[in-house]
Amino acid sequence: MARTDTASLPPTRTDFRDRAVGRLLRRPSALVGLILLAGILAMAAFADVAFPGDPLDMAGSPLLRPGDAAEFPLGTDMMGRDLASGIFHGARVSLLIGGVAALVSLVIGIGIGALSGYYGGRVDRALMRVTELFQTIPPFLFTLALVAILQPSIATITTAIGITSWSGLARLVRAEVLRLRNSELAQASIILGASDARIIFLHILPNALAPVIVSASILVATAILTESSLSFLGLGDPNVVSWGGMVGAGRETIRTDPHVAAIPGVAIVIAVLALNLLGDGLNDVLNGKGERR
Amino acid sequence: MMGRDRQVAGGIRRRMVVAAAMMMTAAAAVGVLPLSAGNAAAQEARKGGTLSIILQPEPVTLTPSTNMAQPTQVVAGNIFDGLVAYDFDLKPKPALAERWEVAPDGLTITFHLRSGVKWHDGKPFSAADVKWSLENIWKTIHPRNKSLFENVTQVDTPDDSTVILRLSKPSLPILSVLNGVGAPILPKHLYEGTDILNNPYNNKPVGTGPFVFKEWKRGEYVELARNPDYWEAGKPYLDRLLFRIIPDAAARAAAIEKGEIQYAPYNPVPFRDAERLSKLPRLKVDTRGYEWLSPLLYLDFNVENQYLKDVRVRRAIAHAIDRAALAKIVWFGYAKPAISPVPSSLVTFHNTKLPQYPFDVKKAEALLDEAGFKRDANGVRFTLTHDFLPYGDDYRRTGEFLKQALKRVGIEVTIRSQDSAAFIKRVYVDRDFDFAISYNNAFPDPQIGVVRAFWSGWLGTGTPWTNGSGYRNARADALIQEAGVEGDPAKRIAEFNEFQDIVLGDVPSLPLLELNFFSVYSADLQGIVEQGDQVYSSLKNARFVDAPKAN
Numbered sequence: 001m002a003r004t005d006t007a008s009l010p011p012t013r014t015d016f017r018d019r020a021v022g023r024l025l026r027r028p029s030a031l032v033g034l035i036l037l038a039g040i041l042a043m044a045a046f047a048d049v050a051f052p053g054d055p056l057d058m059a060g061s062p063l064l065r066p067g068d069a070a071e072f073p074l075g076t077d078m079m080g081r082d083l084a085s086g087i088f089h090g091a092r093v094s095l096l097i098g099g100v101a102a103l104v105s106l107v108i109g110i111g112i113g114a115l116s117g118y119y120g121g122r123v124d125r126a127l128m129r130v131t132e133l134f135q136t137i138p139p140f141l142f143t144l145a146l147v148a149i150l151q152p153s154i155a156t157i158t159t160a161i162g163i164t165s166w167s168g169l170a171r172l173v174r175a176e177v178l179r180l181r182n183s184e185l186a187q188a189s190i191i192l193g194a195s196d197a198r199i200i201f202l203h204i205l206p207n208a209l210a211p212v213i214v215s216a217s218i219l220v221a222t223a224i225l226t227e228s229s230l231s232f233l234g235l236g237d238p239n240v241v242s243w244g245g246m247v248g249a250g251r252e253t254i255r256t257d258p259h260v261a262a263i264p265g266v267a268i269v270i271a272v273l274a275l276n277l278l279g280d281g282l283n284d285v286l287n288g289k290g291e292r293r
Numbered sequence: 294m295m296g297r298d299r300q301v302a303g304g305i306r307r308r309m310v311v312a313a314a315m316m317m318t319a320a321a322a323v324g325v326l327p328l329s330a331g332n333a334a335a336q337e338a339r340k341g342g343t344l345s346i347i348l349q350p351e352p353v354t355l356t357p358s359t360n361m362a363q364p365t366q367v368v369a370g371n372i373f374d375g376l377v378a379y380d381f382d383l384k385p386k387p388a389l390a391e392r393w394e395v396a397p398d399g400l401t402i403t404f405h406l407r408s409g410v411k412w413h414d415g416k417p418f419s420a421a422d423v424k425w426s427l428e429n430i431w432k433t434i435h436p437r438n439k440s441l442f443e444n445v446t447q448v449d450t451p452d453d454s455t456v457i458l459r460l461s462k463p464s465l466p467i468l469s470v471l472n473g474v475g476a477p478i479l480p481k482h483l484y485e486g487t488d489i490l491n492n493p494y495n496n497k498p499v500g501t502g503p504f505v506f507k508e509w510k511r512g513e514y515v516e517l518a519r520n521p522d523y524w525e526a527g528k529p530y531l532d533r534l535l536f537r538i539i540p541d542a543a544a545r546a547a548a549i550e551k552g553e554i555q556y557a558p559y560n561p562v563p564f565r566d567a568e569r570l571s572k573l574p575r576l577k578v579d580t581r582g583y584e585w586l587s588p589l590l591y592l593d594f595n596v597e598n599q600y601l602k603d604v605r606v607r608r609a610i611a612h613a614i615d616r617a618a619l620a621k622i623v624w625f626g627y628a629k630p631a632i633s634p635v636p637s638s639l640v641t642f643h644n645t646k647l648p649q650y651p652f653d654v655k656k657a658e659a660l661l662d663e664a665g666f667k668r669d670a671n672g673v674r675f676t677l678t679h680d681f682l683p684y685g686d687d688y689r690r691t692g693e694f695l696k697q698a699l700k701r702v703g704i705e706v707t708i709r710s711q712d713s714a715a716f717i718k719r720v721y722v723d724r725d726f727d728f729a730i731s732y733n734n735a736f737p738d739p740q741i742g743v744v745r746a747f748w749s750g751w752l753g754t755g756t757p758w759t760n761g762s763g764y765r766n767a768r769a770d771a772l773i774q775e776a777g778v779e780g781d782p783a784k785r786i787a788e789f790n791e792f793q794d795i796v797l798g799d800v801p802s803l804p805l806l807e808l809n810f811f812s813v814y815s816a817d818l819q820g821i822v823e824q825g826d827q828v829y830s831s832l833k834n835a836r837f838v839d840a841p842k843a844n
Contacts, residue, residue, distance in 0.1 A: 058697055062622055078565070079622060079690060151711050238689060238708040239696075252563040252686060255546070 023285045030281020036274035044091040051085035055241045059085075063257050077246070077260045078253055086241045087267050093242040094224050094271065097158050101223035102216055104162025105169060110212065112166070113173025114200050118181055128174070134167040143226055144235065152235045161223045169215050176208035210286035217279035221272045228268050243268045341532045342837050344818075347545055347557035348515060348536035355509065356495040357474040358430045361437060363559060366474040368515055368536055371831040372413075373479075373500035375472035376404055376423070379585050379825040382640055383737040385468055386824075389418070389478065389501065399463025399780025406454040410524045412480045413505045420450035425481040427458070429489060437741065438476060441466050444778070463780030466738035472585070473502065474829045503529040503833035513538060523833070530820075530836035542566075549576065555815040556835070558582070558828045564625035564687075567811055575816050580627065580809040582827030587636040587735035588810070590628070590691070591746070592803040593720065593761035594728045600666065600675050601728065607800045609660035610728075611650035613702045614695065618652075620806050623690045627811060631804035633793050635743050636735050638807070638825075642786060644793045650800070657702045666703075674703040680720065680729040683713050691730055691805075722755040724763060732808060733758055737825075739789050744773045747796050764801035 024030050043050075053059075058080040059072070066075045066083075074083040116127040134142075146160035180186055181204065189199045228244025230236055236245040243264040250261030352364040357373070376393075377385035385393075390404040410418040432442045444464050449457040458467075470476050478501070483494050498506050503525070504517035515536040519529055537554065539545045546562045548554040549570060562570065571578035594601040594610070601607055616630035629637075637643045666674040677699075681692035689710065696706040711719065720729050735742040745751060749770050751759035769792055776788040796802070812828065814821050820834030821827075 054697075054700070056693065056697060058622070058694070079693065148712055151709060151715070153709075234683075234686065234689065234710070238693060238710055249686070249690075253565045255543075256565050256569050 024281050027281045027284065029277045030285075033274045033277025033279075033281060036270055037278060040091050040095065040271055040274065043088050044095050047085075047088040047092055051082065051088050053085070055085040055089040056081060063253065063260070065257070066259055066263075074263050075259055077249055078257075079249075081241075083246070083260065083263050086246050087243070087264060090241045090243045090246060090264065090267070091271075093154070093237075093240050094227065094244070094268070097154065097161070097227045097242070098220040098224040098271075098275075100158045101161035101165070101227075102219040104159060105166040105219050105223075106212070106216055108162070109166035109169030110173050110205070113170040114177050114205060116170070117174035117177025118196065118200055118204065120178075120181075124174075127170075131167045131170050134164065137164075139164045139167075140226060140229065144230065144233070147230055147235050152230070153237045154240060157227055157230060157235075157237060158223075161226050165219060165222060165226075169212070169219070172211055172215060173208060176211060177204055180204045180207055213286060214279050214283040217275050217282060221275035221279070224268065224271055224275075243271075340530050340836065343533040343535055344531050344556055344832065344835060344837075345535045345537055345554045347549070347554050347559075347561045348538050349545065349559070349561065350540065351512065351538045352515075354495045355498050355506065355515065356479070357477045358479060358495070359434050359490060366829045367558060368517070369477070369498065369500075370473050370502075370826075370829045371504040371517055371534060371833075372498050372502045372506055373473040373477050374502045374831070375474070375476060375478070376406075377468075377471045378830055379469075379472060379737065381581065381584055381825045383469070383584055383638070383825050385471065388472070390471075393468075395465070395468070397780070399465060400460045402458040402460070402467065404456040404458075406456065407524055408454050410501050411522055412482075412501055413499045413520065414480070414483075416480065416482055417453075418478075418480075418501050419453040420456045421453070422478055422481045423456045424448040424450050425485060426476070426478045429484070430479065431476050434489065435476070437736075438470060441470060441741070462778040464778065465780065465782060465785060466740040466777075469737035469741060472826050472830060473500075475826075503831045504534055525833065529831070529833040531832065534832060546570070549813050552815065555818060556812065556821060556832075557814065558810075558812040560627075560810055561813055564627055567627070567813065568625060570813055576813055577816055578811050578813050579822050580811045582812060582822040582824070583810045584638045585737060585826035585829065586810070587638045587737070587742070588732050588808040589631055589634065589636050589735055589743075589804060590730065590732045590806040590808055591631070591634070592695070592728055592730050592805055593746075594801055594803070595724065595726055595761075596763045596801050597724070598677075598727050600677065603664045604799060605660045605664040606666070607803070608650060609657040609664070609702065610699065610704070611800055611803050612653045612657040612660065613704075614698050614803075614805070615652040616805055619691065619694055623694050624687060624806060624808065627809045628806040629809070631807045634746065634796060634802065634804050635739050635789065635793055636807045639735060639737060639739065641782075642739050642789045644790045647793055647797045648800075650803070654701055661702060661704075668703045672703055673705045676705040676707065677727040678707045678709050680709050680711070680716060680726050682729070682731045683711060683716055688730060695730070717757045720761050721757045721759065724761075729761065730805070731758065731761065739792075740777055744776075744792070746802050747792075748773045762801035764796070764799065766795060766799060769795045769799075 059082045060069060060076045060080050062076060062078050062080040064072050064076040066073065068075060072082050072084065074087065076082055112127050112131060116124045142164045143160045146163065147157055150156040150160065185203050186199055189203055227242060228247060231242055231244030232248040232251065234248060236242055236248065246264035247261045254261050348364050348367065350364060352368060353362060354360050354365055355368050357366050357369040374389050376388060376390040378388045380386050389407055389410060391407050393402065393404045395402050404423070406420055406423070412418055427442065427445065427448055431438045432445065433439070441464055444460045444462045445458050446461050447459040449459065451457065480499050483499055484492055496509060503520050503523045505520045507516040507518045509515045517534040519532050523529065539548060542562055545557065546566050549557050549561065552575065567578050570576050594607050596602050620626060620628040620630055632649060633644055633647055635642045635644065661674055668674050679692050679695060681688045692708045696708055699706050720726050733742050733746060745759045746761065747764055747769055748760060749765040752763060772788045772792040776785045776792070779785045779788060812822065817837050819836050819838050821832065823834045824830055
């Protein structure tokens with residue numbers, strides 16, 4: 001990176017971003033994560049091109065193994081559904097659920113964390129009791145209960161995962177906000193008469209963003225895993241194909257036809273691994289450990 | 294608990310055994326051939342030995358007086374003998390009753406009991422026990438029998454070995470439920486004057502059957518020992534029955550494979566595993582012994598739905614479903630296409646000359662066009678929501694199969710999953726559904742398990758597994774009621790034939806498959822499946838043979 005030009009000037013936000021991306025790309029693990037994720041995104045994007053038609057169609061004879069038939073490169077499941085098509089179309093559902101659930105969780109977590117940290121006092125105590133309430137209930141069981149009550153569909157599963165996974169993030173944001181609230185920047189803004197909203201959104205949150213971005217990638221990964229576990233337990237949305245649902249459908253034949261569960265299982269592993277690698281990389285870079293070697 | 298670790302409750306009270314699901318499957322024809330006579334003679338039967346059996350899930354009680362759950366009945370069938378047992382054609386054969394007569398008007402049924410039979414505690418068994426059980430259990434608290442015995446006005450016991458039932462109206466189906474679990478006879482001397490539901494003997498039962506209760510170690514096993522005073526000389530052959538509770542399906546499969554378990558009834562392993570196990574020379578997979586239950590998988594159409602109220606739409610859906618493929622792909626061949634709401638195992642009542650709905654996509658499309666539901670620009674005629682009985686993956690996959698089948702004829706299906714409480718409420722109480730799959734055990738007489746799905750008298754009662762479609766047909770109702778109190782067997786058959794014709798023409802509920810449960814057992818065993826109610830009966834004929842062990 002050519003730093004000589006800018007060395008004399010104070011670093012701008014764009015510089016920082018450029019350097020961060022550069023540093024990220026120089027870490028092999030993060031790079032691998034990014035490439036894998038890009039691959040999965042490409043699968044999701046081109047599912048309809050690569051595998052036109054409904055992935056739930058009973059397209060071939062049941063339980064073909066990979067390589068048995070040229071038109072089903074990954075074989076078929078016990079209903080004769082094409083596993084390769086399922087993997088591609090399933091990428092959409094899994095990423096959609098992961099992304100939206102993480103978003104829900106981010107909105108709630110940042111909202112509660114910011115309010116709690118900024119206002120302190122009674123607001124803080126009330127919001128933190130709520131957060132603790134959510135923290136004391138095992139998140140997976142909580143999700144399971146919510147989905148069972150609301151009846152499984154993409155929307156309810158996503159909402160349930162979002163609702164049950166924000167508590168850690170809220171505490172993280174609260175700690176950051178608490179720290180920044182007492183920073184000179186925030187104090188100066190208060191003296192200058194800036195509104196609370198302005199201070200929170202313009203001065204505090206942007207500076208608290210680094211840990212949030214890191215946790216977001218982990219949240220997506222966790223959401224994908226949670227959806228998989230739900231589907232595995234039979235609480236997935238039966239109208240769409242998801243990787244977890246495919247693993248669940250394959251568990252009955254695991255002794256005789258392990259590929260039916262293993263192939264989508266590998267897809268989940270890769271997606272979660274990619275997001276975790278990326279998260280680790282982001283963590284190192286954004287927390288300023290990037291230069292350490 | 295999930296997936297395969299479930300089992301089917303026997304009988305109507307399946308709801309008690311939500312778990313059951315997976316186990317029901319069954320095998321059309323998986324090849325278990327009975328040992329030929331010559332073969333059996335060549336292999337000398339060996340007396341004694343312990344038979345280890347899968348019991349899944351753990352029962353709640355061991356007395357079948359109020360609990361119709363499958364595991365309770367599997368154990369209890371060995372402890373309690375009934376008045377009769379049922380052969381493969383579901384005809385009664387003597388057990389505690391040596392013979393019986395039904396008066397021509399159907400208003401008197403006389404049972405002549407076997408003499409010299411003793412309860413396991415040594416007290417003599419007599420007509421008084423039967424009378425007491427009828428009056429205090431069959432007529433009152435037994436969930437399945439109440440309606441069958443309600444016309445019994447008086448029970449006479451002129452001597453210790455004669456029981457005479459006097460009825461206000463005939464009730465011929467009584468003769469179809471008289472085995473040890475269908476009409477359990479409990480010892481009057483231990484139950485009279487007690488709180489029957491909480492009697493301590495419910496969990497340490499005293500019966501007259503071939504095996505005596507020894508011990509129930511919760512979470513591990515139920516142990517029964519040979520009854521040395523059993524009325525049938527020389528039987529039972531085995532010294533001990535050990536019912537082992539193994540909740541995990543993979544562990545069950547392993548135990549069966551290793552030979553630790555020699556007998557595993559009620560779909561102990563997933564279908565695909567059954568296929569694998571059936572190929573091992575040391576094991577057999579058998580679908581016989583469940584005839585008395587005759588489970589039927591069916592599709593209930595909500596006849597109040599704006600599309601499904603048109604009989605042409607219902608018929609079109611019937612034509613759009615390839616039931617043979619459903620049996621083969623989803624149920625792994627452990628089922629056969631059903632052509633009547635009365636399963637073919639009910640030989641006497643099953644009518645083969647009925648309106649049929651062969652798989653015919655063109656016909657289905659034509660019927661839908663005729664009903665005025667044309668395909669729109671996306672090829673969709675209309676959208677329905679499907680609810681499947683949440684008893685396991687087999688039902689879910691059946692739903693997925695239907696979704697794909699109906700898509701071909703332009704009906705878009707959204708599958709909705711829920712737990713069994715929500716399913717029951719939705720279909721039978723709120724009636725807030727379009728079409729749903731479920732299953733019923735038919736039992737040997739249509740009166741017991743079949744007509745409940747069609748009789749309008751059940752509407753509004755919210756009773757699970759009764760008229761889910763909301764069907765009302767005055768003629769069908771009349772036939773059901775007539776057959777219920779008809780004393781002439783031939784007339785009843787005629788009434789049920791007409792009934793089948795009407796309901797299959799109107800098709801408010803489409804029979805899909807006759808399910809076959811299966812048992813897995815060691816090839817070293819003989820006499821393990823000898824009758825049509827075998828799984829709910831005793832293993833008095835079971836014995837090990839001194840055959841060299843293969844593989």
